[in-house]
Amino acid sequence: MLRWIIFILIYCIFSVYGYQAIKTVTKASWFHYLFIIVALVIAGNFIYQFSLGSEGRVLNPAKSYAFGCLLAFMSLNLVIVPILLGEDVIRAFVGVYDKFISKEAFNMSSRRKFISQIALGLAAIPFTSLLYGMYKGKYKFRVLEYVLYFEDLPEAFDGYRITQISDIHSGSFDNFEKIKYGVDLVNEQKSDVILFTGDLVNNKASEMIPWKDLFGTLKAKDGVFSVLGNHDYGDYVDWDSPAAKEKNLDDLKQIQKEMGYDLLLNESRFIEREGQRIALVGVENWGKGGFKKSGDLRKASEHIDLNDFKILMSHDPSHWEEQVINDDYHYHLTLSGHTHGMQFGIEIPGWIKWSPVKWRYKHWAGIYKELGQYINVNRGFGFLAYPGRVGIWPEVSVITLKKGTNDA
Structure with a gap:
């Protein structure tokens, strides 16, 4: 049970950053909801598949696809997180500087759109590659x-x-x-x-x-x-x-x-x-x-x-x-x-x-x-x-x- 709690916690943290990048780049609410739905479906299917019994320790096709989809989705967020986290550090530093040096009220500036665009652009490379690998790459003899x-x-x-x-x-x-x-x-x-x-x-x-x-x-x-x-x-x-x-x-x-x-x-x-x-x-x-x-x-x-x-x-x-x-x-x-x-x-x-x-x-x-x-x-x-x-x-x-x- 503990391992699932740790998994869900890490998954949520990474997904929150992915959601923030999406929300900063586009104001289309349907896209925001789509991201949330995809995140929930991928996590839910992974937990469901790996909670079932298995004939062997090597993954069957259903478990493999659950793992593959999770891997692709997490690869997206794994690229986004360090970029946005780095931006958060800078935003926090500027806020602290304003508070104690400039004697202004502490205020975190808004995320910059172009930073999120860069993050999403880079994240799209492993994400689309892993999806392609599952759709066509495995049979590209x-x-x-x-x-x-x-x-x-x-x-x-x-x-x-x-x-x-x-x-x-x-x-x-x-x-x-x-x-x-x-x-x-x-x-x-x-x-x-x-x-x-x-x-x-x-x-x-x-x-x-x-x-x-x-x-x-x-x-x-x-x-x-x-x-x-x-x-x-x-x-x-x-x-x-x-x-x-x-x-x-x-x-x-x-x-x-x-x-x-x-x-x-x-x-x-x-x-x-x-x-x-x-x-x-x-x-x-x-x-x-x-x-x-x-x-x-x-x-x-x-x-x-x-x-x-x-x-x-x-x-x-x-x-x-x-x-x-x-x-x-x-x-x-x-x-x-x-x-x-x-x-x-x-x-x-x-x-x-x-x-x-x-x-x-x-x-x-x-x-x-x-x-x-x-x-x-x-x-x-x-x-x-x-x-x-x-x-x-x-x-x-x-x-x-x-x-x-x-x-x-």
Whole structure:
């Protein structure tokens, strides 16, 4: 109860400043009432949704939208508050000066319209961006293509194309046609193999059932391979028993089998061409910072040779930093996801790539190279918690392997 009282108090304080800015800029009373109604509806829906029970600790779509609307509205007020608060400090200082220096009566001057206009103008940027992210940004799929060169790539695999997707998070979906567009986009790449690097669901395997047939249409000549992400284990649900949790994981494995995915559980496979081969290695989730550490690199690689060309699928990029790049086996290419690029950031190719998630993960989006090894951190196909994306769009990665060196 205390947390709701604190929330309501903070929300009201911030909303009062937003209301003052609106009232200073326009005298239209209907606009003032509209602001009040919106503020009440957003707060009321948030309190209602988060007072209800839930199947898991990860937000369902209704809770996500309640959170997203609150986030957008609060972003508006968060920009307004410091500007108007700064103006209040100046107004109070002038009033005190007049009282004690000029010997006049203490009087707070009225708010200046242009200050409120500046505040509202700046506040509109995050507000409209977050609304756009929920309306369109989350389904703004893009294909990112990379060409990576390896001197020891088997010649038969020169030009081999890999399509990677990650972090489907089917429990968040709410638009079949948009998701179908994304799935069709994956198939349109006509890559040799499709690799999915974990987080099929948010909480439970049952979230994938309405989407199973659609994602089962993903096809590639050498197959579709997958690994588990941290959300796939059911760790964010308070299960009635360990047996129920185990059954959930078994159901998720069965769903992937029915979709035609070859789920690698600390295992490896060989892809062969013209008498040559590359090794595909898949580990279970391994992540630092409190995440599940079921990934076993040694076990996954026990049937491959030190000199094999190796592609590793590992959901969490912290695994690459902590264990993979210093391993004697030299994993040429690692494919990860997990970070989502935080679903928020600024990316202008060749100019800037920034997201707050960089303070949590050193390798958070795109291609990185260390010690002669590459990792691609996919920005994710779906979304989680905040039901949108701003600046960090849903991604289909297409990686072409080339033999030789990149002399460009």
